[in-house]
Every structure is written in C-alpha cells, then in structure tokens.
Amino acid sequence: MRLTTDLPTFVRIDRFFDPATPLDDLLAALTDDNWQIQQAALQALGQRPDARAVPAIVALLDRQDALPLYGAPDQWSLDGAPDADTKEIWRCRFRVKQAACHALGAIGAAHGAAALGAKALERLATYATSQKDDYCTRAAACQSLGRCRAAAARPALELAAQDGEWCTKTEAGKALAALG
C-alpha cells in the first residue's frame, strides 16, 4: 500500500478521469493496493455515475471499515512518530471513505436513492453520525444523502444536524432542506 508520486502512477490516475476509460478499469482499481488509486477511481466514478459501481463501492467500504481504528487515541497519538504502515493508514484516513460517499451521492443524484440499494444507504446514514469517523466522512455522507434525497435517512440527518462540527452540521442541514 505504499504511496508513490511517480509518473507511471500519475499516468494511470490521469486516465481514470478520461471519460473513455472503461468502467471495468475503474472498478478493478477499487481493489488496488494503493489507496490513492482507489480514491482517484472513486472520484472518477463520481464524474460518470453508474449504478453498476455500487456493489464494488460498498465492498470497498467494508474493507475500509475493517481497518484499525486509526484515529483512536490508544493506537495513535496525535503527536507521535508513526511507523511507515501506520503513517500510510493515517494518510488515507477519511480520503477513501469520503470519495466513496461522494461517488454514491453522485450515483444517487443521477439515478435516484433506490439505485443505491439499502446497504449503501444504510452505510451513508451510519457514517453521517459516526463519531468514530472523521468529520470529513460524516460531512460527505450527509452531503450525499441530500443529493440522493434519501428520505429514510432523515433521522440520521436530524442527528447529524446537531453535530458540534460545522461542516457536518452544515451539510446535514442542507440535506434535510433537500428532503423538504
């Protein structure tokens, strides 16, 4: 899962954002060892929303949720010097989950909340209020639920609207307004 900033990595990521790139290439990238490849593929999926991507995105989120609680104080001191693997998990943090939430939001906006299926919607609703996730994930989940007009997520959004963190609270409020 080592990160690279070399030209071959760039060329690969650059191609994800080419509309001519086959969907299967993007879906395959969701299982890549490099989380930046995953993140880029998710963002590219958000640019060309396709409901066929939902199961792969949910599976990716399953894997993300199985990662250690990388931010838990007992595993990670905010001021500590991490080993290389922990550093990589730390770098990744919310970025893949955020991109996944946004991709689901784009698919839901284009094809309706039903196109996401119950599992994906439930996952977004869980993230919207999850205090063990970064606020960036919470905010992205709220935004995506609003874009999908996912009425079933109203209770979660109402809770998120009370979040002490401004981005989450703001996105939840906008999502509730979108639900009407």
Next chain:
Amino acid sequence: MIDLGATRRKLQRAEAVPGRLGQVWRAVRRLARAHPDRTPWLTPFVAVMDNDPALIAHARRGIADYLRGAAEQGSAGYLFNIWCFAFPHCRWALWFDLLRRGGHYTPEEADELAAQFLLIQHRDHHAGLLVKPYPECVDNQAASLCLSSLVVGTLFADTPGHGHLARFLREEAALRLEAMIGGMPRSGYSGEGSTYQGLIVAFAVPFLVEMLERMRGRDLFDQPLPPRGTSARDILLMTSRLWMPGGLLLPWDDYGYQFGIAAPLAYLAHRTGDTPMLRLLEHAVNWSRLNIDSAGWGFDHAVWSLVWWPLPEQPAPDVRWAGWASDEVGGALCDPGGRRYALQMWDPTGAMCTRAQVNPNSLILEADGVPLCADGTPDSKRDPLQYPGAVYERNFGAGAFQRMNLSKGCGGSHNAILVDGNEALRPSDRYELSRLEAFDAAAGSITGDVTGLYRDVYADCQRMRRRTRLVQDRFWLVEDLARFAHEHDLTSRWWFRPGVTAVPGGVDLVTPEGERLQMRVLVGSGAAQVRRVDGYPLAPDGCSDRVDYALQGREARWLWLLWPSATRCERERLDRGWRAQPAPRGADRPALEQAAGKSFDLEPGALPWMQADVPVEESWAFAREVAVPADGAWYLRLPRGLGTSTRLWINGEPVEIPGPQERRELLQPFVACPAHARGCARVRVLLCLEYEVGQSGKNDRACSKPDLSAALCVDDPAAVGVRSAAYADGTVTVTTTTGETLAVPHALMP
C-alpha cells in the same frame, strides 16, 4: 501571474531611482544570493529575475526538496491542517512553472515534476477542499484549498499526460472561486482577525482575482461578486485599515498586536494606483521582516510585494492617516499625522468566539505610535482567563476531541460593559447585528449601537451605545449609555497595558515607553478597581491592568476623558554615526570592540543589507559615542524587533534590555541610564544584533520604519497633562498642567 519581462524591467528601473521598492529588491537579492539554500522561498524569483545559472541550480534544488518533503508528509498536524500546506503548494507550483517557462528544465524533467505537483495536490489537498461545504464555506481555509487545486490544475492542464486529472482539480475549484471573494462579508473583513485577514485572506486575494480574471477574460477587481456582493477591492481596502499608525496591526483577534505584510497593499496599489497605499508601502511597512514573516503559510510575501508593487514616479510622501467607518465592523478616528488613533469595533460574532470575538464597542487606543490598550491571546502556560461557562467542546471524530477555553474571546476580555458580572458574555449564533449609529470623520466622532448583541443575552436590554470623539486631534471623549428594563450590576471594563494607578476620579496609565494616558470620569462612577492580570495578553507585555468601574441600576451612563501625552522626547536621533561591523556569533565584548575587519556607516534600525551593499552576515556590532546629560536623566531608545540574543554594553558594561521578548519585538525598548554611567557626559554604546538570514528561527530583526531609529531620549518637561476635568451644562471643561483651559461642548446621547 508573473509577467517576467515587465517585472524584470520594473525592478531594474527601481534600482536606478531612490525609493523603497528598489531598496527592498536589492535586500531580497542580496539575501538570496548570499544564502540561497537558507532562503528557498526567495531564491526561485531572484534566480529567474537575474537569470543566474548558479542561483537557478539552487532554486531547482529547493523545488526538488520541497516535493520530496511534501510527498513524505503525513503527520496529524499536516492532515488536520491541510489548508496550511495547500496554499504553499500552490506557490511552489508557481515557482516551478516560472523556472519551467524559463527553460530551466528538460521536457522530461518538467513532466515528472508536474506529475508530482498534481499527485500531491490530488492526494492531500483536493480532498480537503471537498470537505468544505459549498457555497457556505468562505474563509481562509477554503480559499487556500480552492487556490491550490485551481492553480495546480491550471498550470499543468496541458502536460503531463492528457490533462484529465488537472482538469478535474481545476474545474471543481473553479466552481468555488468567485465565492471566495464575493462570499466575504460586505465590509471586506473576514471576521477572522488581523492575522488571518492580513496575512492569509488578503494575501490570497491577488491570486484569487488574477485567476478569476483569467477565467472570465475581463477586469473584475472592482466588481461586486456573488453571493454577497463583495469585491476584491473591498477586502484589500479593509486590510489596509488594519494598520495602525505605530506600525502594528490591530489586535483584532486572539493573536494580538503584530506586524503586517505588504503584499496585499502592493496589489491594491497595483490595481488602483492609490497614493495612500504607495505611502503605506514606502513608510509604514516593517521591511526588515521580509524573509521571516509567514504569509499564506509561506515566506515569500516580499517577493509578491515586488511582483505587484508599481514603481512610483517619485518616492511617495509620508502617510496621511484618516478615519473610516463600516456599518458591519466598526470604525476608526485618526488625526492626519497619526498621533491619535482610536478604533471602535462591533464586528459580528457568535457563541464560538475564537477568532471573531465579542467586542461590542470595544476600543483600541494608540497615541504617539504607542498602543495603550491590551487585547490578544493569553500566555498558554498560565491561561489566566477562566470565565464560567466559556467552554466549547467538539468532536472531529476518530479520537480527535477538542475542548476550548473561549474566555479570551468573550465580552469580559474586551473594553466593554458587563452585566451582572457576566464575563463570559457571548451571543448565540444568531443575533441582531450591531451597527454604526453615526460617523463624522471631520468632526472626529463615531457612535456604535450594540443593543442587539446585549439583547440576545439580556432580553430587557433597551439601549447599549458608545460614542467616541477625537477632540482637537489631542484627546478623546468616550460616552457610554446602557439602559435596561430591570436593575442590573453594570461594569465598565477596560484593559490597559501595565502601568495603571488609581487616582481620584479615574486612573493614570504610563506605558513602559513613557506614553501616559489620563482617564477621568466626568459622568458616572469614578471609583476604579485596578487589577494586574499576569499572563494576559501574551504580547506585548505578558500582562495587563484591568480596570473596572461599577454601577447599579436600570441605566448607566459614563462620560470619560482620555488624555494621552508623551512624557519622553527625543533629544538626538541616533540614525547616523554608528560604526557597524559583521561580528563572530556570540563574540564577547573585547572581540567585538577590537574587530579589525572593514566597518560600515550603517544604523541598527534597519537590516544592514537593506541599507547598503554589505556582507549578509548574521551577527553585527554597532558602536558609537553618544553625548548624554551628565545627571543621568536620559534613556537610550533602541530599535524595535530585538530578539533574545541582542546584547548591549554601555561604557563597556553589559546592560539588560528591559521587557519581555514579545515587547522588544513589537515596540521600542527604553533603556534608562545605568548607575555606572551617571555623571558621564558621553557614553560609548555597543549593540550586538543577531539577524535572521534564513527563513526560520527567532533571531533579531530590527525595524526599518524610518522614524523608529535608535534615539537618545529625555523626560519631556513640556508634556502637557490634565490638572482637572469636569462636565456641566453640556460642556466638558479641561484644565491642563500648563494652565490652559479647554471648553468642549458635548451633548449626552439620548
């Protein structure tokens, strides 16, 4: 963004004429040439301007070092504050582009590096932008993240690869660009205080507007932009108003007094040709900090000043100060010479009063260039402000929990009226805006109505107003009116710099610089309670004197006379006659005295390499003899910007420079005649300064503001104080210590 040819020609012309622009350019160039690896933020620009192969090699190495470091980033401090790294990333990309355009990379090298800039932008920064709610989020963080995605995406949209990633970054950021200007409050004040307004938001504005104009293909500088109708000019004009005549920025947030940077002013001058901005650039900016002040989380503000700063036909005349008022945030009164300055503020805030603080009608006073009021942030080790209920807690998730003491931002930490002893005064998130009630610059009067803020907390508040007057460009009258439906304990609270003593009818303040303020209560309770608060604020003094005047009732009215006077005067300006020499770091006095190297005719009040083409050395010794009164009744006023390493000897004996580090950095220390020099008609002064020649560290940096050179000062026998003051029949009568009587009509506020 940088027209290489035009900039090069301008700087060449500037070198040939007198004026600050040429002086600053020469200093930047000398510094970068002497220490290219220690000045990585300056080197690329100088290298390209001079087209110097050796410097270009240093610049290339600096860019490579930056990219290597950025690729390895991943600490909590980096990821939780990603905007602090995004704006610098954008500028490093610009420096790289500058060299790339100059042909200093092969196409293959350029592609490789451009790919790295794009990948880091994508990996780290762009995700940070997407967190920010759009279009609601308009602040320094969002602007920084927006700029970096936009600039990096624009610069590298054609190569390497096919530009798909670059366009993705650019287009998402472009959506938000207009709102980063137009979404600012109409006042142009971001609400984040002088630090963020002056050193980040306004520093970003030129980049934002240049990019927006490039996208739209037309001039948008004065254009009110959606969603709030604010223009780039509004923001920069407000930024110029942060400058107080003494050279510091308003302590308008929890960072307190500090120096400002010139780049926003230079851009305003560039776009408008405004003479006042040219005057500020020429005379008010502390250019000795050109390599050490962080702006937009980087150290290249001097370079951007050089890029934007228009070359005037002739050096601008001295600054003429003027008052101003904004309905949304407050207003200032000032005489043209800048001797008397008052800011009355009421900028919006809410319960989360960290940067935007609760300062309803709070006053900041400055006289003769010396700040009189205390505001800022506490010493974190002591944190003496602990108001009940002033705590805010929030959970960022994943174990990142924050508990904040908001006391420094509450009403009790400002020059405001407290109700029933509630120091934790702060409104809810939504409250009626405070407003400008009246402003007359010519008459020197400003009235602010903050009833709405108090009514948000106390439903029975009927009126809360303050009127400040600058009378005869000499003194202030301040009137407060608080009216409630029910009886309350009402306290008029003032925070002054240390040096307050209670006197009949008020208090006297004498600052460490010898500026005196006599405060007399003409209407209302004059019984002052004075309390020294150690640890607040941190700068400049590490403490303050808090003064409370209490009343009980449904209505409280105070009318104050505030009479400033300088109790010390210059006998001789010591801006010439010094023998200046580079010195070995840490050298003892004999070594400094006996140094045999070449000496220069320089003064300690400005960077040596700003004054002349001299070696850019870290350590300098300045020596001269000074004729002094033999009775010992004198002070040596030193330049400001002195660090802990500064050493002073008088007649060969070491002399301690008074005051905490923060004060010596911001203000001019006064050293009283040491005991061993009494009886001497001449003294030999030896001053050793350690300068910062890199872009980190905390070495000395003297101040280049021209009227703040070292000087020999004495107590001023002609200083005029107040002997008595009273208010009767609509007239304030003041009798001075010279017997002069002033009668000033003053109608009390309804």
